[in-house]
Amino acid sequence: MGRPGGFAWNLAYRPLTCLFPTREPTGRRWLSWNQPGAGAVRVMVDCRFEVVSNSDGQTVLLGKRLGELLIPGDVVALAGEPGSGKTWFTKGIASGLDVGLETIVTSPSFSLINEYEGRCMLYHMDVYRLDTVEEFLESGLDEYFYREAVVVMEWANRWPEVLPEGSLPVEISIMAEYSRRMVFYGHGERSENLLELLKQKRVKEREWV
Numbered sequence: 001m002g003r004p005g006g007f008a009w010n011l012a013y014r015p016l017t018c019l020f021p022t023r024e025p026t027g028r029r030w031l032s033w034n035q036p037g038a039g040a041v042r043v044m045v046d047c048r049f050e051v052v053s054n055s056d057g058q059t060v061l062l063g064k065r066l067g068e069l070l071i072p073g074d075v076v077a078l079a080g081e082p083g084s085g086k087t088w089f090t091k092g093i094a095s096g097l098d099v100g101l102e103t104i105v106t107s108p109s110f111s112l113i114n115e116y117e118g119r120c121m122l123y124h125m126d127v128y129r130l131d132t133v134e135e136f137l138e139s140g141l142d143e144y145f146y147r148e149a150v151v152v153m154e155w156a157n158r159w160p161e162v163l164p165e166g167s168l169p170v171e172i173s174i175m176a177e178y179s180r181r182m183v184f185y186g187h188g189e190r191s192e193n194l195l196e197l198l199k200q201k202r203v204k205e206r207e208w209v
Contacts, residue, residue, distance in 0.1 A: 049184040049195045052175065059085045059172075059180060060092035067096020069197050072120045072148040074190070077156030077163050080172035085180050086154045089172065090124055093152055097122050107154065113141060121149035133159040166190045 053059045066076070076093065078086045087107040094105045097118035108114040108126045116122040123144045130136050136159055144151055145164045156163060157171075166188040173181045186192040 047186045047192060047195060049186070049198065051182045051184075053085070053180045053182060054178050056085065056088050059088045059182075060095070062182065063089040063092020063094075064096040065092075065201050066194070066198060067093035067150075069194055069201075070097060070150045072150060074194075075145055075151045075153065075164055075167040077160065077167045077169045078152065078154045078172065079157035079169065081174065084172040084174050086172055089170070089182075090152050090154070093150070094118065094122055094124075097150060112139060113144065121147070123147070123149050123151045124154075125151065126154040127158060128155045130158075133162060136162060168194055 051062060053062060070076070070093065078089065080086050087105070090107075091105045094103070094116055095101075097116075097120060099105070099116045099118040099122060103116055105116065105124070106114065108124055109128060112125060112127065112129070114124045116124065125141055125144070127136055127141070130139065136142065142162055153163075156167075156169065160169070163169075168191045169185040171181075171183045171185075173183075175181050184195055184198070186195045
């Protein structure tokens, strides 16, 4: 990534049934996340918000605009293959939360979690190295969801069932060398409000370019 260019936007509010992946379907529609080694996992969703970023800088800027809207208790659940830009997006969220410019935000691939102090605490998780949901729970990482902080969880598609209700799933996929497709999924009042506020920022700031 690195080529300049504007955002491409597609805002689509679609009436979808709100269901946890542990509930049984009854002829309803689902969002499927691919879970490594376990196929598709169904995730609750009410609406979606799609953006195409054409550079690392745009991905950071989009994360910053989201970070400016986040408050303690919010959980951002990231999914995307290696190199898709999950950590770049988290750098932007940290900036939006007023984490100091001198702070280097990196993926906690080996430490599992990094902590950053801004206008509220930011906990940045990366659960790629954990093999089972039992390992996740035994690590105590789920306890961070219930602190007075914002949590960003990379590879959240592995165990979406551990996410608190109202989490904001974000899928990032590689379209081309510089392009990333980013899809935000809202469920419940808080995440839907976040998507609407993000849309308003886009309109007010003329696509942030």
